[in-house]
Amino acid sequence: MDRIPILKMGHFLLVTIQVDMYDRLALNLENDLINAVQAHESKGVLIDISAVSIVDSFMGRIIGNIATMSKIMDAQTVVVGMQPAVAITLVELGLPLAGVYTALNVEKGMELLQQKITEEAEFDIGEAEEDDDQPE
């Protein structure tokens, strides 16, 4: 059975979708990806869909689902390289993928993820310091 490879890069997971998706494949990806996030304790997921030229409402929902699921598991999702036609289709379908970060290409997506992770880390440190302050 076809599977979409999930690559681990440090704290991040990298998924490049090189084929046109069908429902079964999308469901498998959702499953595999969530398991991989847990297995590697990843902080971010980067999905490259630059080669995807067709999406339907189901695919749109799966992408949204993956993002929400990863967020619950404390990993940020960035979708990169969406084709103009795909973007228009998703908007027309009423699926603006709220809560999903987007970037123009993998490079910019990586930058964005790094930035999000650093922000989060700073926020955590800030909170920890605040906690320290409180007893005084």
Place this chain on the structure above:
Amino acid sequence: MANKTSEVLSKRKNDVLEAWIKNQIQDPTLREDLMSNDELHTQSDELLNSFIQAVRSGNYSDISTQEYYPVIEILNSLSITRAYAGFTPRETAVYVLSLKKAIVQVLQDELKADQNTLIEEIIRISDLLDSLSLVTLEAFIKGREEVILRQTSEINEISTPVIRVWEGILALPIIGTLDSERTQIIMENLLQEIVNTGSSIAILDISGVPTVDTLVAQHLIKTVNATRLMGAECIISGIRPEIAQTIVHLGIDLTGVQTKSSMASALRSAFTKQQMVVTKAKAKQ
């Protein structure tokens, strides 16, 4: 007897042509400014020739047959040229209908002796010419529609320029009302340009949009969302006070959409996002 008209027409072609031209020239709606008499003469002669050729087959009722192809072709090109030249539908219709008058005159003259045949032939010929004049009108309207379509596409082309104002910053001034078709074109152009230039900020300037109603706002939000999906940010600029009022009164939700009052402030915020600073050059000593 069956093809009396054809015989008469072949015999007295010149009389018919003369009467026809006379009818046309006498018509008060003749546009001498748009077409010279010589031109009219050649055109009418050509049409009459192919008409007589077609009538010779004895088919008076069905103009979709092969005999009438040349006639219809001439009529089509004639009415399309007339539509481009600015003739009115009436003038174009009169052109064909005055041929009927000319033919009837000649037939009357020829068949004076045989009233029954005369009536029969007149009815047949006028039915035929009626359907031909309908063809002419249809072609005329088609010609007009082509003109309108061409203009619409031209307007669409010139009205959606995507400008690269800086490295990574695109601007798109929208002028005129936004309908769904234009939004589609604007969106496609903008998204394609984002891909081509790798820009991360797009400024949508709506100072040229006369009114913003719920539909226009929805189109704007769609464009903003599509840009976001591509991984770029979209700023809407040029919001005039009246437009801000309308938006609030209509209860349109623009949260999540960055808005600026002027192009300049949008550009400034775009620079800030790109971590760029614009400063005055130091004065020369």
